[in-house]
Amino acid sequence: MSLSEEDLWYFNHTGYYLVPELLPGDLVERLNAVTDEQISGMIEPVVWEKSGTREPNDIRRLSKILSRDRAYLEAAVHPVVLNPLTSILGPNVELLTNKHNHIMVRPPGSEHVYWHSGEEPFHPTLITALVYLEESTLENGCIRIVPGSHRRPFQRGRRPGGAFEESDLFYKSLPVPMPRGGVLLFNDCCFHGAGVNGAGTSRRSMTLAYQAHDPHDVMKDDPEKILAAGERIYIGHPHPFPQPD
């Protein structure tokens, strides 16, 4: 579904948007089945929890998912994800393979995701999509977003550090619980973080990055970008510039 004018106003002011529709249940089941295989096989590249052990239950993140199985790409270009993105980014949308492109597995006991903002406001707009393979709740440490922080009316490093719950960002943030199959979009300049997983099960979500295609790019075959919607148009000024007759 496309965003209404009011939805766009909401997104532009807060920096985030909860897509009302869910991904189809059978696709979510397939994504979980593939993810089970990737975890039990401990297939690299992987980011581990700090426990120091190297067991499937210690996998914090599976990286480079788009080249692991076609189901991940199918979810990344599904209309439930792409339609709202084209409302925000315009018709020509690229999916990045060198930013995010991972699954946060967040096993039981998984540590915080510390406060950070992925991009600076002067960078080209980058929208993060979190696609939930499992329900995300307060108990299992759902993401917290600082609404409006993408506008950066203050100076602050992208990774401020410090104790998660004692940060002033914690008191300005909103927890965003999400259902299984849900999609959360946010401007990657928004400060965000996530709590410890205090539940007995994992909390899996795919993290994907999208940008509008830059119509001034001369090189159209960037190996780190997948055209997810539309086309790679070119609108550079010709030289010499055509003179009127």
Ligand SMILES: O=C(O)CCC(=O)C(=O)O
């Ligand atoms: O939901 C989470 O655990 C944090 C998501 C996030 O910040 C990321 O995947 O980069």
